[in-house]
Amino acid sequence: MLFIDLLQSIADGLLFGATYSLIGIGFTLVFGVMHKINMAYAAASVAGAYAGLTLLKLAGLPPLLVIIMACLAGAVFGLLTYVLCFWLIPLSHPLATLMSTVGMLLLIDEIVVHLTAGMPVNYPTVMGGMVSLGSFLLRGDLMFIFTIAVLAMAALMYLIYRTRLGLATRAVSQQPVAAQLCGMRLGQVNALTFTISGALGGIAGSLIGSAVGLLSPLLIAPLTVKGLIVTVIGGLGSIPGAIIAGLLVGAAENVFQFVRGVTERDIYVMLLLFVFLVFRPGGILGADPGRN
Amino acid sequence: MLELRQLCKHFGGVRAVDQVSLRVAKGEIFGLIGPNGSGKSTTVNLIAGLLLPTSGRIVLDGEDISSLATHQRVARGIARTFQNIRLFGQLTVWQNLWVAENRDRQQRAQPVMPRWFWGCEGDRERLGIALEFSGLAHKRDDLAANLSFGEQRRLELARALASQPKLLLLDEPAAGMNAQEIEELDARIRRIRDAGVTVLLIEHHMELVMAVTDRIGVLNFGQKIAEGSPAMVQNDAKVREAYLGTAAA
Numbered sequence: 366m367l368f369i370d371l372l373q374s375i376a377d378g379l380l381f382g383a384t385y386s387l388i389g390i391g392f393t394l395v396f397g398v399m400h401k402i403n404m405a406y407a408a409a410s411v412a413g414a415y416a417g418l419t420l421l422k423l424a425g426l427p428p429l430l431v432i433i434m435a436c437l438a439g440a441v442f443g444l445l446t447y448v449l450c451f452w453l454i455p456l457s458h459p460l461a462t463l464m465s466t467v468g469m470l471l472l473i474d475e476i477v478v479h480l481t482a483g484m485p486v487n488y489p490t491v492m493g494g495m496v497s498l499g500s501f502l503l504r505g506d507l508m509f510i511f512t513i514a515v516l517a518m519a520a521l522m523y524l525i526y527r528t529r530l531g532l533a534t535r536a537v538s539q540q541p542v543a544a545q546l547c548g549m550r551l552g553q554v555n556a557l558t559f560t561i562s563g564a565l566g567g568i569a570g571s572l573i574g575s576a577v578g579l580l581s582p583l584l585i586a587p588l589t590v591k592g593l594i595v596t597v598i599g600g601l602g603s604i605p606g607a608i609i610a611g612l613l614v615g616a617a618e619n620v621f622q623f624v625r626g627v628t629e630r631d632i633y634v635m636l637l638l639f640v641f642l643v644f645r646p647g648g649i650l651g652a653d654p655g656r657n
Numbered sequence: 658m659l660e661l662r663q664l665c666k667h668f669g670g671v672r673a674v675d676q677v678s679l680r681v682a683k684g685e686i687f688g689l690i691g692p693n694g695s696g697k698s699t700t701v702n703l704i705a706g707l708l709l710p711t712s713g714r715i716v717l718d719g720e721d722i723s724s725l726a727t728h729q730r731v732a733r734g735i736a737r738t739f740q741n742i743r744l745f746g747q748l749t750v751w752q753n754l755w756v757a758e759n760r761d762r763q764q765r766a767q768p769v770m771p772r773w774f775w776g777c778e779g780d781r782e783r784l785g786i787a788l789e790f791s792g793l794a795h796k797r798d799d800l801a802a803n804l805s806f807g808e809q810r811r812l813e814l815a816r817a818l819a820s821q822p823k824l825l826l827l828d829e830p831a832a833g834m835n836a837q838e839i840e841e842l843d844a845r846i847r848r849i850r851d852a853g854v855t856v857l858l859i860e861h862h863m864e865l866v867m868a869v870t871d872r873i874g875v876l877n878f879g880q881k882i883a884e885g886s887p888a889m890v891q892n893d894a895k896v897r898e899a900y901l902g903t904a905a906a
Contacts, residue, residue, distance in 0.1 A: 528774040529755070536745045536756045543743040546705060547757040548731035548820060 369500050374623040375616045380507035381576060382615015383514035387569035388588060389595030389607035390521065391562035397602035398538045398558045401462050405446050405469035406566060407589040412473050413439030413563065414570030414580055415481070418488065428489030432513060435571035436564045442473075443563015447556050470589065477582045485581035488574035510572040517568050518608060524561070525604065534558055538602070587631070594638045600648025609649055658683040658855050659704070659824055664713035666699050673699040675879035676713070681824075686846060686856045688866045688887075691876035692899055697859045698740065700876070701826050704857070705737050706730045717824065734823030738813045738830055740859075746802035750793050750812055753801050754784045757819040784819060790848075791815030807838050814845065824855045831862040843869050867891065875899070 388407055395403045417435025421428070450465040492505040525531035536544040537554045545551060573588070574580040595614050599606030614634065621633040641648065659681040666674040674696045681687040689697050702708040704715055706727035715723045722730055736757075745753050758780055788794050791811045796804065801812060810830060817825055827846070831839050839862060846869050850856055860866045866873065867887045875883040875890055877899040883890050890896055 529776050530773050532748070532752055532756055535748060539745045539747055540743050542707065543739070543745065544756065545707070545727040546731060546737055547816070548728050549756075550726075550728050 371620065371623060373501060374619040376501075377504065377507060378616035378619025379612050380504070380511040380615075381619070382612040383511045383518075384569045384572045384576070384611075385591055385595050385615050386608045386611025387514055387517060387565050387572075388592035389599055389611045390518065390604055391566045391569070392592050392596040393599065393602055393604060393607045394558055394562045394565075396596070397604075398534050399451070399456075399555055401451070401456070402466070402593075403446060403450070403559075403562075404463065404466040404589065405450065405473060406466075406562065407592045408470045408473040408477075408585045409442040409446055409563060410439060410566030410570040411580070411582070411585050411588065412477055412570075413442050413567030414488075414574045415477060415486075416442070417567060417571050418486065418574070418580070421489075429491055431489050431575070432568055432571045435567040437567070439567015439570065440560045440564035443559040443561070443566065444556060446563070447559035451555065451559075452552065470585070474582060474585050477585070481582065483582065485579040485583075488571075488578055488580045490575050490578050506576055510576050513568065513572060517565060521561070521565060522604070530557065591634070594634065597638060598641045598648055600650045603648065603650040606648055606650035613649075658685075658718060659857070660714075660716040661700075661704075662714040662716065664700070664703060664715065665711045666696075666703055666708060667711045672879045674703065674710075674876075677876065677879070677881050679874050679881065679884065681855060681857055682872075683855055684850065684853065685871045686850050686858060686869055688870035688873040689857060689859045689876065690861075690863075690866055690873060690890075694878075695876040695899075696879040697876055698828060699879075701737060701828050701857070701859060704730075704826060705735060731820055731822075734821075735826065736817040736820050736822035736824070737826035738810075738817050738828055740829040740832060742806075742809050742813050744801040744809055744813055744816070747800060749798050749800055750791070750804070751784070751788065751797045753812055753816050754787050754791075754819045755780065757816045758784055783821075787815045787819040790818060790845075806833060810834070810842075811845075818849065818854070822854060824857065825849060827856060827858045827860075829860055830858070831860055831865050834862075839865055 388410060391406050391410070392403065395401065395406070414435045416438035417431050420434040420438060421431045426434070446466070446469055450469050451462050454461050454465050456462060490506055492509040494505040496503040496505065496508070525534065533549055533554050534557065536547065537549060537551060541551060573584065591614060595607055595610045598614065599608070599610030614637070617637055618630055618634050622630040625633065661677055661679040664674055664677045665672065677696070677700065689700065691697050699708065703710050706725060710723055713723070714721055717733055717735070720733070722733060745756060748756070755776065758776070788797060791814070793808060793812055793815070796808070801809065804812060814830065831842055834842060843865060846856060846858065858866065858870060870887060872885060873887055873890045874881055875893070875896050882895045882899060883893045
């Protein structure tokens, strides 16, 4: 029975981990292109999920569409983050944008707390049922968020690896000077990257909300930390790395919770990060060696 | 075609480029030479827009481009290669060329989505020509990082041509090449000029410069000390002094 329970917690963790993958991709995408960390990313994602819900209610649309609304709102917040924290700030100073995004993280957090009076709001849950295979259960809502997350990742991979826009982002990340001489505007490519990562963040935020059934400002801090952990474990700048690491962290977290309880869980997640930093600091799929 | 008027670039107290005036005529291969640290690369960076001048003007086909951004200068027909090769290492040969293909800016008539997603009609044919020129057609889908040094130089040159420039800036294209490769490079540069592209060549390899250029400008300590045909420049006392030191002059 214990074995089945363990398997169950791994499966649930893997399915939920897909949302961590999305958050990790958002961090890694911006890092890959600009070599900067956007600390406000998870906060903007959660804000996107809130704004998506608000839009949904205003327009009176069916609950399933909350993901699309959150995706749009997330894209707007991503672009806004770029303009406020990067475009207006001198990029040459290594710490300036880091601090501006930390400021943005706190600002978004405060705004969300203010607008919701600090109370969690109900989030539409989609596909509440279960599929049972003997004593092994697959939660419908988790399978649903996993499917949506995989679709979003597939769309992103197509965009990055199969289209001219993606080609532009990869060129800029590998060789910004040469990319400029190929006629590219770095500002445009950066803005595009932030918009795309914001859209992914909005999707991730709404998926988390619908899996939990609630959306709370308390989500922002742990999600920021998890996103950074996933990015580091996956390898800064590596999209496939972030996907694998997100699933890994999701599964590991759930196993830790199963074995040691919910209050101890995050201690072991941090230890996992520590183990990676010591033994594999470049992450699972270290960064692109293409920058020479 | 290209005119530099009293161009200056100062870094703090250092006058990297000091009152340099030059004219490069259309269809010409113009050599820019000088000892190390004489301001050649800075001049090229100023022309390409990677640096902005402290004072002076850069005029391309009668238009003052001194304060334009790099992408605007690219749109006006300037392309360059780098002394230390700057390819997109994790992109394939074909993709490296495709990045430089910027016809889509001029083809606004075509709908945006397909342009941004899959490029324009005619990309394939135009890039095919650039690929053919690079001699790398058989390595079309190899990553640029996996090419040999000589192949990388050829690909960088082809990429610069893929943006269909009027003026091509070559920054030490012969660096690290053997005699046979330099001979091929000589032929390549002539082919580029014959195709109607004006070439500004920065090079240390004197045999190549003397053989391929129509006219030469010489820089020393950021100032132009001579300009003229290869023969004239070779016999110029100031040039000899700059290269060999006062004693040998």
